[in-house]
Amino acid sequence: MSAPPTGANPSVYAPPTAFNIPQSALSTPVIPPPTPKQSPCTTPNNTIYINNLNEKIKLPALRKALSTIFEQYGEILDIIVQDNFRMRGQAFVVFKEQESAINAIKGVQGFALQGKPMVIQYARTKSDAIAIIDGSIEEHKRQRLEAKEKRAKEPPTKKFKSSSNSSLHPGSSNIPGASMYHFGHQVPALGNIPDEYLPPNNILFLQNMPNDITQLILTSLFGQYSGFKEVRSIHPAKGIAFVEFDSEPQAMMAKEALSNHLIAPDHKLKITYAKK
Structure with a gap:
């Protein structure tokens, strides 16, 4: 309790x-x-x-x-x-x-x-x-309406546009902005897809890790959260990895806890959901 x-x-x-x-x-x-x-x-x-x-x-x-x-x-x-x-x-x-x-x-x-x-x-x-x-x-409503009108005049936020290269094949990640594929998981183009556009699921995609990162370190970090299953497809040279949980809510808990975690000096962990 x-x-x-x-x-x-x-x-x-x-x-x-x-x-x-x-x-x-x-x-x-x-x-x-x-x-x-x-x-x-x-x-x-x-x-x-x-x-x-x-x-x-x-x-x-x-x-x-x-x-x-x-x-x-x-x-x-x-x-x-x-x-x-x-x-x-x-x-x-x-x-x-x-x-x-x-x-x-x-x-x-x-x-x-x-x-x-x-x-x-x-x-x-x-x-x-x-x-x-x-x-x-009445004055309160007037001020709120003025604030709303002011926000409406501000430049609109740039909306996310998906890549037009939808026919890319695995291994084509050398094309700027293209997606990469690793072990069946589609890796979003680095720095291109905001978190809110990635639908939640039970697999997390990790980026911005040091090139000496190990599976043991990630297992120790994510293993403290309920539902942790395994670290998958780790690529230290690229600074990326996948971490799988038993369920989507459990993956969400770990993502919210460790996003921007300082995993090494000058390396804040970036976490999004993997594309399936």
């Missing part, structure tokens, strides 16, 4: 089984939180922003889990979780009192929900629920 968050009442805290989270998740190792892309918001707010949530948790179960954990710190006005790509792995919890938000961050920061420690900070903007209470909802 997972320990309750610091500062929570153990008699009230419900174990993950109450959240309809699979039992297998209880035995998975805790995955270190990611390095923040920007400095956290430290200005106290009634609303807290949570990221690094496990994206495999269904929204109803996630909302219930967050409610059970955070209601111990005060009255909750709203819990915002969305199923769109931009909001995956994130949530907002709106408290009636600011003191509740302050205590919740202190008490729950780093608490692992289904193997991933929550990263919590104050929200950068006021929530609708609070704007309604303090009478500023």
